Structure formats: C-alpha cells, structure tokens
Amino acid sequence: MSALFDHLPEFWQGLVVTLQMTMTSFAGAAVVGLVIVAMRVGPVPVLRRVATVYVETLQNLPLLVLLVLAVFGLPEIGLKAGLTTTAIVVIALYEGAYIAEALRSGVNAISAGQGEAARALGLTFGQSLRHVVLPQALRTVVQPIGNIFIALTMNTSLAAAVGVVELTAAANRVNLLEAQPIPIFVGAGLAYAAIAAGAGFVTGRLERRLAVAR
Amino acid sequence: MSNLLFDEPGPRARRRIRLATVAGVLVLLALLALAVRQFAANGQLAAERWQPYATWPMWRYLLGGLWSTALAAVVSAALAMAAGIALALGRVSRRRAVRLPSAAYVEAVRTVPALLLVYLVLFALPRYGLDLPLFWKLVVPLAVSNAALFAEVFRAGIMSVERGQGEAALALGLSPGQSMRLVVLPQAARRVLPSIVSQSVGLLKDTSLGFVVSYAELLYSGKVLANFNGLLIQTYIVVALVYLVVNASLSALARSLDRSAAGRGGARRRITRGRRIIRVNR
Secondary structure, three states: OHHHHHOHHHHHHHHHHHHHHHHHHHHHHHHHHHHHHHHHHOOOHHHHHHHHHHHHHHHOOOHHHHHHHHHHHHHHHOOOOOHHHHHHHHHHHHHHHHHHHHHHHHHHHOOHHHHHHHHHOOOOHHHHHHHHHHHHHHHHOHHHHHHHHHHHHHHHHHHHHHOOOOHHHHHHHHHHHHOOHHHHHHHHHHHHHHHHHHHHHHHHHHHHHHOOOO | OOOOOOOOOOHHHHHHHHHHHHHHHHHHHHHHHHHHHHHHHOOOOOHHHHHHHHOHHHHHHHHHHHHHHHHHHHHHHHHHHHHHHHHHHHHOOOOHHHHHHHHHHHHHHHOOOHHHHHHHHHHHHHHHOOOOOHHHHHHHHHHHHHHHHHHHHHHHHHHHOOHHHHHHHHHOOOOHHHHHHHHHHHHHHHHHHHHHHHHHHHHHHHHHHHHHHOOOOHHHHHHHHHHHHOOHHHHHHHHHHHHHHHHHHHHHHHHHHHHHHHHHHOHHHOOOOOOOOOOOOO
C-alpha cells in the first residue's frame, strides 16, 4: 500500500494528464461529430458520401493503429507536433466518428413531422437543424454520448503505448520502481472507475433534467 | 437514409446543392494535394519506398501477422462469449447471490481500460509466479474485458424475448432452466447475432494491443517490419489498410445480418442497443 502513497505526486500528474486529454479530445470529438452528422443528414450527396466514408473508416480502424501511424508515421512527411497534442487530435478524430453515429441515431429518432413543420415555417436547413432537430436529438442521445465519454476516457490510456505519460503509463512507471503491481494497478483502476462513475452520475442527472414530459 | 431535413429540391435549392458539391470537391482535392505535396516534399513518394509492398515476402510476413491477429481474436472471442453468456444468465438470475457478483463484474470491468488489464497480466502475474506464454498474455486480458461487453449484449437479447415465451414454457411444465435453454436462449441468440458480429469487430481491433505485449500480430509485425526496413509511414499505412479491409467486411456482414433479421422478424422485434450497452470503440 505504501508504494501507492509514496508516489502520489506521479499518480496525480498522470491523472491530470488523463483528465486533460479526456476533456480536450471530447470537446474536439463533439465538434467533429456535429460537423460530420450535419454533412451526413444534409442534402448534398458528395458531403453525405464523404461523411459516411469518414465514419466507416474510423470505426473500422483500431485506435492504436491510428495513434502509431500519427506518432511514428506523420513526422516522416514533415508533420511534427507534440506527443500529447498528436494523441489528443487522433482520439478526437476517432471518437468524433462515434459521436456522429450516436447523433445520427438521435436525428433519425425524431419524427418526420418536426422537420416538415420546421420547413413549413420557412426555416432553412441550418436553422431547422440548429433550432428544431439537434435540440431534440441531443436529448435522446445523452446516455449513448455519456457511454462514448467513458469509452473515450478508457481509450486515452492507449496513448501510454506511444509514450504519453498519463495515468496508465504513470502506474506502469511506479510499478517498475516499486514492483508492487497489485496496489499500484488497482489504484489506477479505481481512479478510472471514479471518472467513469462521475460521468455516469452526470449523464444520469442530465438525462433527467433534459427529459421532456410528454 | 434520412430525408428528414429537406424536400425534393426546387431550382434554387438545386443551385445551392451544386455550389456546395463544387465547394466540397474542391476542399477534398485541396486536402489530397496537400497530402501528396507533403509526401513528395519529404521524398516519401519515391517508387523504391513503396516497391517492397508489391513483393510477396513482405505480404507473406504481414499475412502471417494477420493470421496471428485472427487466432488471438477467435480464441479471445470464444472465451469472452462463453463467459459473457454465463454472466448474462447470472444477471437475470433470481438469486441475489448470483446476480450481484455478475453485475459487479460487468460494471467493474467496463470502467477499467483494457491496457491496464494487459499491464496487470504483463507485470503483476509474473510476480506471483504466473508467467503466461505471450499469446495468453494478450488473450486473457482481452477475454476478461470483452466478457463484460458480450454479457451486456446477451442480456439485452434475453430481455428482448417477450415475457410470455418464458411464461408459456413454464406453463407447459418445463423447469426454469429448461425454459431458458430451450425457449428463451435460442430466440435471444438469433436476435443478438448482428450485435455479436459488430462486437467482434471491436475485439479484433483490441488485438492490436499485441503491440504492447510484443505478440506478433498484425500491428506488432508492422512495427518490426518498419524498424527493419525504415519505411515507417508506408508500412503503417499498409497495416491500417489491411485492418480496414478485414473490419469493414465484418461490419458489412453485421449489417446484412441485421437487415435479414429485421426482414424475418419485422423491425418491431429488433433489439435496440440497450441503454447500458456501450459501443465498443477501442
């Protein structure tokens, strides 16, 4: 147990990096997801095709392959960025595809009358998306998006495999020093579980707050 | 396709759509040109840097990696599914002593990264005298983490079978175990088949953790190859394409299964992904 408490600063540092990566890449993924879903439900065939290909491609590639490709491959063609930044961008692009899919299922769950009514009022595509469709779609997908958030948190640990020192990597380093794997890895696992529990709590509250009584 | 947000376009809308099409194509072309320029400026387009991937020995090596990937995926899928069915049955059991531990397992494993489990098997178990062969160092953590996800899929399937089915079986005098085995499970299995296939895509993606374990599956083989021939970006692009082809075929299979299931039973009976199921996106 003392192995855990002697190295609290390292753990804290790792936890901070994990939280930073989670928050920034989730924000990025939300933006990517919104853009992709707007393209995918829009009337322009080319953009629909592009968005579909984007989602299909990113959902069928392992995140670790994308991370390795970005971290070791991109410098070869002159694209260099910080390790953590690269990981955040890759995770945001990857999870963006999942958020787009969740949002699309939300959009599809809205009854057609809503879109027709918005058009009958003379709203443009962008307006009806922004004022009518998305506010309703978002409500129905709070829980799926919360699950994506939890999966994203777990996925930030893959950045450890390409050298980012976040919580998992920090635990691994401390273990190499102390050779007390059980308390160290269990401690790290509890930290992840706490983040997931927090996310679950918030999405549960949000869902109840946003629910529309019908 | 959702045509929720627009009608049949009139002349003005058609003009706007054409404009957006041209703009979209231009942006795509610009991105493509930028990528080609970056490749060319750094000498990565040279023929001799791509030539090796037109030769058989390279492909033989990579396909060997793909074979190991498939092996790890199939074995961990078999283990995870068996454990998943047991956990799902545990979660719908009437006995608290069975229900609570199953639920606790699923909830706990869901919130721990697979990589952490891999590290646990890599570094913790050997200290307690359990040094598994490389293959099992990858397969065991994958089976442990995916068992929870499969359990949720199976549970959603069991819950989707109408209550009347189980009640009718009991009324016919079958025991609860028989009614589950002979009546409920066969129907549930058919309904969860598409979800199982798409879940397996997630598991196949997880096998790329072999990169960490240094088990020679596809991604690790790619790493070895790239370190050997120095063709980093080319190798990883080829590896990514192989993953893409394999996973996209599996996903297409899941979709067609989904469609044929919907055709058989009507959309009414399709199980929606339960609220608690996370899409696997490791």
